[in-house]
Amino acid sequence: MTARPQRREIRTAVVLTNPAAGGGRAGEAARRATARLRERGVEVLAVSGNDPQDAVRLAREAIARDVDALVAVGGDGMIGLAIQALAGTQVPLGVVPAGTGNDLARDYGLPLKNPEAAADLIADGHALRVDTGRIDTADGATRYFGSVLAAGFDSLVSDRANRLRRPRGRMRYNLAILLELARLRPLPFRLVLDDGTVLEQDLTLAAVGNTRSYGGGMLICPEADHADGLLDVTLVGAMPRRRLVRFFPTVFKGTHVRHTGVSTHRTAGLRIESAGINAYADGDLAGPLPAEVRVVPQSLTLLVPA
Numbered sequence: 001m002t003a004r005p006q007r008r009e010i011r012t013a014v015v016l017t018n019p020a021a022g023g024g025r026a027g028e029a030a031r032r033a034t035a036r037l038r039e040r041g042v043e044v045l046a047v048s049g050n051d052p053q054d055a056v057r058l059a060r061e062a063i064a065r066d067v068d069a070l071v072a073v074g075g076d077g078m079i080g081l082a083i084q085a086l087a088g089t090q091v092p093l094g095v096v097p098a099g100t101g102n103d104l105a106r107d108y109g110l111p112l113k114n115p116e117a118a119a120d121l122i123a124d125g126h127a128l129r130v131d132t133g134r135i136d137t138a139d140g141a142t143r144y145f146g147s148v149l150a151a152g153f154d155s156l157v158s159d160r161a162n163r164l165r166r167p168r169g170r171m172r173y174n175l176a177i178l179l180e181l182a183r184l185r186p187l188p189f190r191l192v193l194d195d196g197t198v199l200e201q202d203l204t205l206a207a208v209g210n211t212r213s214y215g216g217g218m219l220i221c222p223e224a225d226h227a228d229g230l231l232d233v234t235l236v237g238a239m240p241r242r243r244l245v246r247f248f249p250t251v252f253k254g255t256h257v258r259h260t261g262v263s264t265h266r267t268a269g270l271r272i273e274s275a276g277i278n279a280y281a282d283g284d285l286a287g288p289l290p291a292e293v294r295v296v297p298q299s300l301t302l303l304v305p306a
Helices: 021-039 052-064 076-086 103-107 115-124 153-163 170-182 241-252
Strands: 012-017 043-048 069-074 093-097 126-137 142-145 148-152 187-193 198-209 231-237 262-267 269-273 278-281 284-288 291-303
Touching: 012 021, 012 052, 012 076, 021 043, 021 069, 021 093, 021 115, 043 052, 052 069, 052 076, 069 076, 069 115, 076 093, 076 103, 076 142, 076 291, 093 103, 093 115, 115 291, 126 278, 126 284, 142 284, 142 291, 148 153, 148 187, 153 170, 153 198, 153 278, 170 241, 187 231, 198 269, 231 269, 231 291, 284 291
Parallel strands: 012 043, 012 069, 069 093, 093 291
Antiparallel strands: 126 142, 126 291, 148 198, 148 278, 187 198, 187 269, 198 231, 231 262, 269 291, 278 284
């Protein structure tokens, strides 16, 4: 049974923003949310990181100030940075969605495209304790994630998009998809689940979900539950280019799991290996495989609808 949110009094908050998120929408969303929080009697300190490392540093400094909430304004990447500082603490995370995908916000029913409504929800202070995932990658890095970790075709596309200098925005990602489709190949994976099950097969991609969606509403792990103490694993077998193009639209409905080339698993942890492949978590680079991935139960407090 899913726990009910517990009421917290939110008197002070640090608002952490990436002004460039969502094509520049995050800056305006932060101004509107901050104004509403102050109208609600919340004392607000607004900060903006110069880069990801700076954002995490600011988030950790906010926690040290003993504030009642850390508010992340932006997309899943900004929320992911906040989670690095908040995982394992009792400080609640408030979210003002202002990114492109907003997948974590979708899963928890947070208001989209309405900074005032998101600020009201934060000020209401209904706090829910939820799971996160943790990934330890081959380069020695550790990262917590709130939504989905992906490796395979998806991460190759992200690698390619990060190398491209133009075009800007979503079109750069679309171009990366076309370029990677042109060189599509089976990717040998080896996964070892917590119960000792070994899975060795050629895949298109592997996804590990604490929540259900990524990529702006693609239900890659449609049965994932953010509070069950388990991770959902979706493995998409290797398939020809033409079949893959027809397959991907079904992911938005979550019906892809009925495909004969797809298998799903549920586990508290796993080891995932594939030579030359990076893993991405909450849309950002986590690091190279092999990696150890584990659920961290009840490790994050999130401000949610009552």
